[in-house]
Structures are given as structure tokens and as C-alpha cells.
Amino acid sequence: MRPATRTPHPTRTALRRQLLRRKPVVAFLADAETPADGGGLRRTVGTFQLTMIGIGATIGTGIFFALNAAVPEAGPAVTLSFVIGAVAAALTALCYAELASAVPVSGSSYSYAYATLGEFAAYAVGWCLLLEYAVSGAAIAVSWGQYLNDLTQRLFGFQMPAAISAPPGAGGYLNLPGVVLVVLCCVLLVRGAKESAVVNTVMVLLKLAVLGLFVVLGVTGFHSANLHPFAPMGMAGIGAAASTIFFSFIGLDAVSTAGEEVRNPRRTLPRAIICALLVVTAVYVLVALVGVGAQPWTAFAGQEAGLSTILAKVTGAGWPGVVLSAGAVLSIVSVTLVVLYGQTRILYSMSRDGLLPAAFHRIDRRTGTPVLGTVIVGGFVALLAAVFPLDLLTDLTSLGTLAAFTVVSIGVIILRRRAPGLDRGFKVPGYPVVPLLSVLFCGYLLYGLQMSTYIMFACWLAAALAVYLLYSRHHSRLHNELPDVEGEVKETAPGVSS
Template sequence: MGTGVSFRQQLLRRKPVDAFRTDATSAPEGSALRRTMGTFQLTMIGIGGTIGTGIFFTLNATVPKAGPAVILSFVLGAVTAALTALCYAELASAVPVSGSSYSYAYATLGELAAVAVGWCLLLEYAVSAGVIAVTWGQYLNELTERLFGAQMPAAISAPPGAGGFINLPAVILVGLCCLLLVRGARESALVNTVMVLVKLGILVLFLVVGATGFNSDNLQPFAPMGVAGVGAAAATIFYSFVGLDTVSTAGEEVRNPRRTLPLAIMFALLVITAVYVLVALVGVGAQPWTEFEGQQAGLSAILEKVTTAGWPGPVFSAGVVVSVVSVILIILYGQTRILYSMGRDGIIPPAFCRIDPRRGTPVTGTLLVGGFVALIAAVVPLEQLANLTSMGALVAFAVVSIGVIILRRREPNLERGFTVPGYPVVPLLSIGCCAYLVHELPVDTYLLFGGWLVLALVVYVLYGRHHSRLGA
């Protein structure tokens, strides 16, 4: 740490954009991430990290709130996500490095804000990965029950508090995803692409078969709960769009990142929005909206009614299993790249940014992250922590939008591969939408989130501020 630097100066010091670019381009061979991905693979990462289990079951929770007008709720959710995605696209093209909103906050708001955002992202990724890994075991049990009439014992397939001792399937899933990530980004992107195509194929199957049972009478009355119902459902649906930010964690592993990053973000958002809106339209058209509440198995139950056959259940259970694998893979990938950036900046120990020269991946960081997530998924009941995922994501999203405004003012001539249209209205609307959704979260989430940020500050004061490369 440099002498004569006050604590306040340490908290507010910013990392210049040129320094980020230098880090990404001047690392010795064998100690840097490898640029192996193109626009298509990166788009698949965005889709794979966003379309998870939610779309298979979200209609059951949202249609009772909005009725057939849930279609508009999906559109509102997509608009909110698009506002943030546009801001991500601009910053990703201006600061094309790993680290996502952590790096953007470091370049615009300063070191303390970057640390807080980095920990928000760790909270979002780690907790969501743990929750999703736990649900994978449940879906796997459902699939084996449908196919073979048997399930794994609860003692080894559920965490404490949910009737078991250890969630072994979740541990195995996280371990396999970590091994794949250790092998390399190219291999991980290829496997993810295959799984995303399978996932999209399952949803297209629902659209084609479900459309045969479409009845326009099911769309009446269109908005039985009024505008308030549409808004309430949109607040729930928005979380189905969380995951797009994983695209921006790959800034140092894509070719021509200034062009590729914004294109992949936009393409992923378009595909996700089209799939969500069409699934909602077919779903409420094929079944009266009053029958959604309490319905189990989501989309497969609708198809079973339309076809009067039993095959949709196993098909969709298999689709959910594949869907969860791709989501876990991308979440772990994104988290390791954020930690890589934080380690390179000296904010956390350098073990997280150490690159294996043969594989070109942060092996040590990947194994540490995998071990932590596997531990969470194996033994921690996570129901009370689920809202923390949303809190961490929304805070990070808001910071990105703020960062666009600051960087436009501070460095108006900075080279950008993409600029937000409608500036400054779009970033301000994005901030407002995020603030509204944060306001909707329960009080206990605020308390847990505050405790998490206090822990982040303690780690920074004791370690980060003394080892920060900006202090050298």
C-alpha cells in the first residue's frame, strides 16, 4: 500500500479503463485466459445461464396473479431486462474484460463500490448455484420415478431440514461441472451449447404440441386482476431473466470482445424473450387460467391434458434435468471469472487468479468455488436464502446502469463498440426498475444482505486494501 494515502482515498480510488485493457492483453503466455469463443457460443452461455427451471414452472405462480394477461407480464419483465442488458452491452464493449459489473464498478465508482458489487455477485452466484443444485436432485428423483418407479433414498438426496443428511446428487453435479470447467472454456462452451439446444428443443416441442390445444376462449377475461395483477406477476417473472450478466464475465475468453459481447447479450435476450412470451401465450391458450394455481409439473401437465398421453411427463423431467446442468455450469463459470478478476486486482488472495498454463483456466479458483458451492448444496437448507440471490443481482444491475452514466460523463471519448440508445433515459429507467424490485423484497432479506456486506467490508479492511494493486 502506498504511503500517505488516506483510508478515504483507498475506498474511492478507481482502476483506469486502460489498466483493465492492459491486464487483459499483456499477461505472459500461459498465465492468461485464452480467447476461444465466438458470438454463437457466447450467446449460448447467456441463454444457458438464464433459461433454467423457472420457465417450466413459473406459469403456476404467475397466471393466478394476472390471468391470461401474464403474457404482458412477460413482456414487462423482458423490457426491464432489456434496459439493463443495453447498459451491460455498452460497458462490456468499453471495458471488455472478465469480472462483469465488479470490473465496471471499479472503473467508475471506486474500490469500495467494486468490492461491494463483487460480493453481491458472489452472493448471487453461490447461493443460486446451491439452490439450483439442490433442486436438480429433486428433478432427477422425479425422472427416475417416472421411468423406473423408484427414487433415491431421502437420506442421500436431500439436505438437512428437508428430510435427509446430505444431498449427494447435488455434490456430484457440482463436481462434474467443475471438472468440465477445469478442462477448458472451449470444452465447457461446447457442452453448454449442446445442452441449451436440447433445452430449447423441449420448449419448442411444448409450443408445437400445445398449440394444437389452443382455444381463444381461454384468454377471456384477459386481465381479471387488472393492471396490479400484471405488475405483480412481472415482479416475479423478472427473476427468470437473471443470468444474462454471465455473458459479461467472458470478456477475456472471446474473440473480438468489443463486438462479440454486446451482440451476444442482445441475441440471448431476443431468444429468451421470444421463448418466454410464446410459452406463456400457448400455456394460457391451452388451459383455462383458473386451473394453473396449485398445478404440479407445470408445462408437462398442460401437454398431458392436450395429448391425453403420459409421455410429456418423462420428456419434460428429462428436459429440466438437462436445463439445470447447463445453468449450474454457467453459474460456476461466471463466478470463477469474477473471482479471477478480483484476485488479479489483489482484492482477494492470488490463488483465485492463478492460470494453469496447460489448460488455460483458473484451476485452483474453480476447485475452491466448486467445493464451496457443493458444501452449500449438500448440507445447508437454502429456502430462507433464496431472496438473497435476487438482491445481489438487482444491486449489481443497478450499479451497471449507474456506471454507464458516470463513464459517459468522465470519459466521453472512450472507444465503445456499442452505445445505449435513448441515453440517459434508458439507464435511469433501469435504475428505477431495479429499485422497485428491491423494494418488493422482504425485510429479513435486507438484514441478511446487510450482514453479508459487513463481512465484505471486514475482509477488505483486513486484506484487500493492503494488497490492492492500485495501492502499489
Template sequence: MSLSQQLLRRKPLAAFDESATEREGGLRRTVGAFQLTMIGVGATIGTGIFFTLSTAVPEAGPAVIVSFVIGAVTAALTALCYAELTSAVPVSGSSYSYAYATLGELVAWLVGACLLLEYAVSGAAIAVSWGQYLNDLTQRLFGWQMPAAIANPPGDGGYVNLPGVVLVVLCCLLLVRGAKESAVVNTIMVVIKLAVLALFVVIALSGFHAGNLHPFAPMGFAGISAAASSVFFSFIGLDAVSTAGEEVRNPRRTLPLAIIGALLVVTAFYCLVAFAGVGAQKWTVFKGQDAGLSAILQNVTGQTWPGALLSAGAVISIISVTLVVIYGQTRILYSMGRDGMLPAMFSRVSPRSGTPVGNTVVVGAFIAVLAAVVPLDWLADLTSMGTLVAFAVVSVGVVVLRVREPQLPRGFKVPGYPVVPVLSVGFCAYLIWNLPPETFGFFAAWIVLALAVYFGYSRKHSVLESRQEEPVLTR
């Protein structure tokens, strides 16, 4: 087999057959539709909305609302593409698996690398923000805070972010117990999260002043665009639904419903929170405002209890984000290990819990290190880059699979095809273009490292290589 054939070989769709997966003694189907929707909401709300306004509003002013709309449109276009692919190829691995079935092994490997970057880095970013809200809560309730040296990320007065490390360890311990138990706990925390954000909207709107919306776009459209690329970080997590493809009941129907349902809930809450926040506080005050939503409530009410309640809700609910992010990454590693792209240890499942325990330990350790020592702003932009690249590939995958497998059973089809996938790619490219220049450098270094691993290990150990299967190049 030539090098070009190796790079372009695709995993046959028959290999993704869900019943075959179950016979292999892999992951167990224990997650229902509502729990899966809550996984999508839990992975998304909290990844940015609790702290993103303090960085996005100074970039765009009150027009940050438009930035959220741009992010929501991009997420919606991609979510529709994810919904079709999850219904056609209902397996773990998210866009890595979809790329392997449509675009070939090398593209799949690079998408997998982007996903690993997305999940690991976003998990670390959330763990960092959790420590800030924990300090805010203890200050409001007890008048005490942890020293900044162990509570804040580097670059923000800290040296080692200890609370972030503790949070990652707790999430890993829960995930080791089983997917069903983790989904139940996540659902409870998501309900708390939504209730807290609803409280914020109600109280903030009571202090709404139309004058706070003027000037609406002080930085012009350039500021709106820059903020849109930043706040897109807040929409990351919807694709976590697709990582549960082998652990959800009736996947061809449940997966697309959960993705679309999660998107609707997330978009509604984000737009309401952004509108209420900029209406209750002058946009110039947001810069450098830690735990910004709590500060807004305290300014509106003149009392401490609403802010304390919001901080408590954030402390509890951000746990769900970290939980689902770690869950998603372990399932992606599981799929890559099963395909031979990573060592076999990543595809091992505990016979007792039905979960990839080894993956959980490895992922937890990596995320804990990132949370402890890497500055928060670097983490956010790197996450956006990795996610946008993966999203664009999913949209391309929809078109390719429609052409190559027009008769493949699909529980959902993208409306407005092929316009929607093309627009999705365009929006992703637009947001990537507006990311900071240094992010491109870090991302390029990550891709170079990924290519080194592929040519040094994955290409030779691929299951398709070991089976001596002919690559599927054309149809």
C-alpha cells in the first residue's frame, strides 16, 4: 500500500455498525434522551457565560449581544451537521469517527488531535474559572479567600491553581464509577445551573437602564467580530453529545434530538444573560471584573445574597462542564485506541463499571496540569481554534457522505442542504480568521506534534493497516 493510499484510506461504514460494537464488549448503552440533552447543555453552559462577559464586553460593548448571535448561528449550522452524522454513524469519537468514514485516515487523525486540544484545554479553562468563583463564594459567606498564589491562574496573580486540580480529580472519581451515574449527577447540576442563570436574568432586568446600551457598538464591527471569536468558546460543548454515541439508547433518533434540544436551550440562556447583563451595567465597567455576574447582581440589589447565590450556583454547575468535558475526551481516546491510532490501553474498558478507566486517569492528569500552570486567556483561544477546525470538518463530512452513501439510513437530514454545510464552513473560517495571531502559532505547533505522532506510530499501527484491508478511496 502506497503512502498516499494509507493517508486516504477510510474506515468502512460496516465497521461502525452499532450491534457489532456491543458484541465486542465495549461501552454500555445506559443513557436516555433527557440525560443526553443535559450532557450537551452541561458541557456548554458554564464554559464561558459565567466569566466571558468580563472579556467580551470590553471588546464589543453592548453589541456583545450581536457577537453571541453570530456564535449561536455558527453553532446552529454546525449542530445541524452533527445531528445528521450522529444519526448516520452513531458511535463514540465524535467528528474524529465521522472524518475517518468520509475524508480519510490522516484527516481523521488531525481532527482527533483538534478534539483532544478542544476538550483538554476547555476542561482546564473551566477548572481555572471554578477556583475564582469558589474564592468569590467564600469571601461573600465567610469573609475569607484562598491566597491568590494557589487560587488564581498564572498571569493573574497566581502560581499554581490548586482548586482546579481538586475539581478535575473529583470529576475523574465520579466518571470511573460509570456513565449512568455520571449522567444522573450531571443532570442535577445542570438543572441547578439553569435555575441560577434564570435568577440572574430576572434580577438583572429589574435594574435595566436603556442608557447602558449606548453607544451600542463603540468598537465597530471589528470589535463585534473579535468578541464573536472569543464568545464562541461559550458554545463549545454541544459536540459532547456525539461522543456518547455508543452509550445512548436508540442512538439514531436520540442523538440528533439531544443536539438540537441542547442548542436551543443554550442559545436562549446566553442571549438573555448577555442582554440582561449589559442592560444592568455600563459596558466600561466589565473590564477586569472577576466573577462578573455576581458583581452585577450585587450592584443591582445593593445586597450580598443574590451574588452569593449565583456564585454558589456557579461553583456547583461548573463542575458539570468539567465532568462532561473529561467524559468526552475519554470516549474520543477510546475510539482512537480501538482503531489502532493510539496504544491499545486507550481502548480498554473496565468490566465492572463499563468505562475506560485508564483513559480517565490519563486525561485527568493532563487537564489537571494545564489547569494548574497555564494562563486562562491562552486556554480559551486554543480551545476555540481546535473546535472550529473540527466543526468545519464535520460540515464537509456531511456533503461527502451524502455523495458517497446516499442510501445510508439517517435519522435526521440537514435542512437546506447543501447550503447549510457550506455556510457552516464559512462561519467557522470567519471566526478562525479573527482569533489572535499567537493562537495560530500554538495551534501550528500542536499540529506538527500530531503529525509526528501519526507518522511515527499511528500510520503503522492502524487497524486498517494490520488487517491489510484495501483502502476505500473512491465510490
């Protein structure tokens, strides 16, 4: 007698298919070229401006102060730590470049996950990105008041009261400069992507000029004796500094959020990602080499405004401090602008797929930008910057970022298997070794995070799951499609398939 076979519960089967259904690349491309609502983002950004977006999002205030934390860990060998960090970032950047050329749409790793891993995985990645962009944007905006105070003090001998300029929890009550910065960036973003890209390009070029000035002046005080001993802490110190430095490379993924506003995206996106990585790496290594050559490595610990102090020692003048402070202020503005830009485009993609309310993907006919979505994002980030102490959320941002990086690397492997004939403007060299190494390196960095970070992250994902079950799965554009095979749905209309 044959044993009775167990019939899967229909509700469980339906839910599982909802979680695993995928949106094919052709549907993404159809959405980008012929939006269902008749409007869409405008392709106005070229390779140079897109590269500047990547550089602007990556070179933040970190390089102005990162040496103070990294040099005591590695000594003069911190230059090797920057190279190691660059190699690790390059592994993920190459994966981003391939997926960006194959799926040249807005949404970054959210869109890539939707095409490869399924709806809920994409939804979770989207929430990781929202966490990364919102919290990091607010944290950056919070620090603007401090750097602005430093600049006004050097120029005019005036500072704003700490109560309205210092971070909440550190002597401040309402961080007014942070709110003003977010509002100004939102006003610029509402005017249009082209205008925002032009302003960002100008600020990035000025920021690079400031760092270039540091290299040119600092090298005049270079002494080879300061490079000995080169690696006082050994390989362990170099590795520890590399982990600290790696997060100075976070931001390259912002390039992939502009997929639908870029001309010739299959070529432009990978070129911009790789060019941004090369420029960022060159700047970091040069600044680090000049820094450790201009003063003994033991002098970096506890040093405030390290680059300014080094130039003051080399030149014997006070004006370099003004220039470096101005560079830090510009750096924060450009990073905040790009972070807000990236978040609005991720929300735009998720909303267009029905996973979030329609308000986030409504495009203004005159400006070609998601005005209402930008205002909502700006209000939320401004609120965080104004009243919330964000120190405890730094690791949480890192976890969300690394989770997104891991998904992108896995997505390259999956898409190669499922769509080997897909038109790709760029292919990862050394496949599948490079994406696997990227996954391993992200796993290594994830392993080093504290347990409390994972608990907060689990709460964040629990909130994402609740919203998905109560709203998103019922409003998904794939919801009414008939199942074909598990994890897929039969295409019945242009741009609405999986």
C-alpha cells in the first residue's frame, strides 16, 4: 500500500511563490523606457558627471580625519591598508559594474535582487539600502554644524551656540545646520537631476583640489625617515587598519541608483563605477603617503584636524587650516546631496513595483524628478539629523551596506546562470572567483560587528517583513499574475512580469 502523499497547504504555497517571484530584466527595461504612468526619469547625465556622483558619495569627511584612527593601527604601512581596502572595494565594484550594465535601471542592488533572488529578498535589500542612506545621510548632516563652526571660527572668530549646532547627545538640542543642509539639498534635487549633477561636479572638483593642495604642500615636508619602521604592528595592524579604512570606500553604489537618468547606461554605468574607484583609490593612497611622510606615525593618535595640523607644521602658516575646513564643509554637502539622491531613486523603483505607496514614484512633468518622494525623504532625514543621536547606528549602517554588497555579488553568479545570453556592457573579469571573493570579504567584515548591531538589524528586518505581509505583497505589480513555475510568473503584459 502506497503511503499517502502530503499536499502542501495552498496558503503556504501561495505565500512562498509571492516571496520568490522574480521580475525579469526585460520588464525592468520596459519600465525604464516606457513607464506605465506615462512619465519617467530623464536621461540627462553623462559619464563624467556620473563619475563625480560616485566620487562625491565616496570621498566624505572620512579622508580628512581617517588617518588619525588608521595610522596608530598600522604605522606608515597604512598606505598598504588603503590598497587592501581598495582591492576589497574593487571586488564589489566590479560586480556592481556588471549588474549595472545588464540591468541599467534605478534602484541599485534592490533591482538586481528582484531580477535574481526574488521579491522578498529584493524588498529586504531595499530596506537595507534605505537604512544605509537615511542613517548615513542624517549622520553626515549632523556633523556639518561642527565643521561649519570650525570654518567660521577660523575666518571670522565666530561660532554658533552648541545648543543648535552640536550633535544631539553631545551638547546639542536641535541641530539646525543639519536641517538647513538637508533642505537645501532637497531644493536642488527637486529642480532636476542634471542641475544636481552639475552642482555636485563643481563641489567634487573643489574637494579634489583641496586634497590635491594637501599633497602638493605636504610633500615638501616629506622625510623618508618617518617611514621607518614601516609596519611596526605587523600584518595584523595592516589588516586592522584596512577594516577601518574599508568603509571610506562605501558610496560607489550610489552610481547604480542613477541607471534611468544616464545616457547610454550599458556603457556609462560600468565606466563611471570603475573610474570613480580609481580616482578615489589614487587620492586616498597619495594623501596617506604624504601624511605619514610629513610627520612621525606616532604623532597621529589623538590629533584633531590631522590634515590641517600637518600642513600648519609644514608651511608654518594658518591658512591651510581654513582651506582644509572649507574642503570638509564642501565634502559634507556633496555627500549629503548624493545620499538623498540615491535614496529617492531606490524608493522610486520600489514604489513603481507596487511595494511602497505610489507617492514615491510620481514624477513632476516640469522637472522630471520625484518631487513628493524627495520632500518626504528630506523631511525624514532632517528629523533624524535634528533630534536623534546617531552614534549607535553607525554599525547598523555598515551592516545594511555589507548585506547589499553581498547580494550584488551573489546576483552576478545567479544572473550568469539564468540569463547567460543577456546583453552585458561589462563582464566581471576572473568570474566566478571575483564575486566569490567579494562575498567572502563582506562575510569577514560582517563577522566583526557586535551582537547588538545584529539585534537592531533583526528588528529593522522584522518591521520590513510586517510591512511586506500587510501591504507590499498585496500591492505588488506581480500580485495578480498567474503562477507559472515556483518563483516566477507568466508574462501577460509589457513591463508587468516575473
